[in-house]
Amino acid sequence: MPGSYIPTDYFPVAIVILIATLIGLGTLLLGLVVRPRRPYTQKLSPYESGNPPVGEPRTEFSVKFYIIAMLFVVFDVEAVFLYPWAVAYDKLGMFGFVEMMLFIFILLVGYVYVWKKGAFNWE
């Protein structure tokens, strides 16, 4: 009946993730017990090669990172469309090949546009 499916394949995966979390948390929390703790201002201030920290630590950064992140989202979605196509490829034949070439072509148009606009040039 619907709603009664349990993904038993993933149970070992859940256990591994749990163990990994315990390892991460455990090493930190265990260390809490054994570590010395003698804080003073100079030790706690951010590191700037010996000079006292100057300027606002989170000054505005360039828009390049933002463009890269947006392009990453779009190209990641494109890659995701390729995965089931690749798995089912032998069953799709020439028809599948042509339709995916159309898809890739349309996205290549966008890619060339971005290239020409210089968004891939970092500096």
Next chain:
Amino acid sequence: MELLLMFVKILVVVTIFMIHLLYVQYFERKVIGHMQARMGPMRVGWHGILQPVADALKLFFKEDIIPSQSDRPIFFVAPIIGVIAGVSTIAVIPLWKSFSIANLNIGILYILALSSIGSFSIILGGWASNSKYSFLGGLRSSAQVISYEISLGLSLVGVMMMAGSANLSDIVNAQANSWFLFPQLIAFFVFLVSAIAETNRVPFDLPEAETELVAGFATEYSGMRWALFFMAEYAGMFIMSSLAVVCFMGGWNGPELPLVGEYSGLLWFVLKVYGFIFFYFWIRATLPRYRYDQLMSLGWKIFIPLALLNVIVTGFLRVL
């Protein structure tokens, strides 16, 4: 009973993986040392074999300095996310014939998903430290990782086409007669370079190079937290190596060896993965660093088209 067996299996594999993470750093120092005509660690134990133990103990007992203006919850959580993402990937790797902790139909996607989450820990670590160097290092590092994630995924599409599945065990079984290395040579090259960029290793380690931004996103992390970040990095290196071995170099396939008998699959797998890791170290000892703008334009302008070209050519040849 089955449950108990599964638990034991998981514990054994994870423990061995953690020991590997401990000793791979020693292995690296020895290899790079010998390549630079010196010896590497020699003092602690015979030929320095206890060096990782000494390092681990030192890091464990170090004072935990949390910078004054940092964002505490995120400062705490960032290395843990990295470790979880790095260590959990061992669950899908097929170590030898029908032996993997979980046989997922989406094995490759599981690994890609976890490496996406791993990139989170870098950017959070850089932000949480509230220091200019860390923040910039974290941003650059994560921009590099996401740029190469696309070509990493695309290079595996050819492998999925040839094996007809994203299940890692199926991919290994499909290479019983011939490796995917030669038909997918371009994809292998793209995967190789993207894997090195993903794990922030030389020649793509500008964001964490000591001479550039101190230690990049990890500048303000000391002691055990720093150790967790680098545990995550070495885990990523192991995962990329084993992914390369499984997808391109036949996984545990290999002629049956006389002494080991039915476990020869495991021996072949370990040999191949360590060969790949040795290759990582070799590159580190040999190549100079790429400048950041060079490596970003490399990722977007060269490797994505190359990976797509490989997909098109593979598709075309298979449909003929």
Next chain:
Amino acid sequence: MTLPQLFFAYFALSMTVLSLLIVTRKNPVHSVIWMLVLFIHIAALYLFLNAEFLAAIQIIIYAGAILVLFLFVIMLLNLKREETAQKYQSQWPISMGIALVFAIFMTMIVGKITVMPALGEYSVEAIKAEGSMMTIGKVLYTRYLLPFEIASLVLLVAIIGAVVLAKQRVE
């Protein structure tokens, strides 16, 4: 309470709590962390619906790409904790009332759905026999070809739009 119902109860409860946590944090980066946890729960829920491909895609795209974009934007805008607006504005009783009415309304509508649609040809066993990726591949690129190609046009618009908007600011 059977095991699947227990799991569903956990997911329903935790997603509600997580959503509340996301919208009530003062620090936007904390909201993003809670969003990551929420997306992982959504992916796990997809697993319970026998949609393992969607679970992986949820993590890869939503948690791995879109959340990274969110983080970059938060850092670009340099939202500091002290500058975020006061936690609750003065009209919050009214907005809470409207939200409550809406929630009751939605619950009544969903509660009226008693007829389950007939199971199609892709039952759990059929999908498990081939793997969810193979099934999606066979269906998406044959029967649903048009939406797939339209998706590529949508992505093209997204690429061009992103570059146009961002470049305007630079020049």
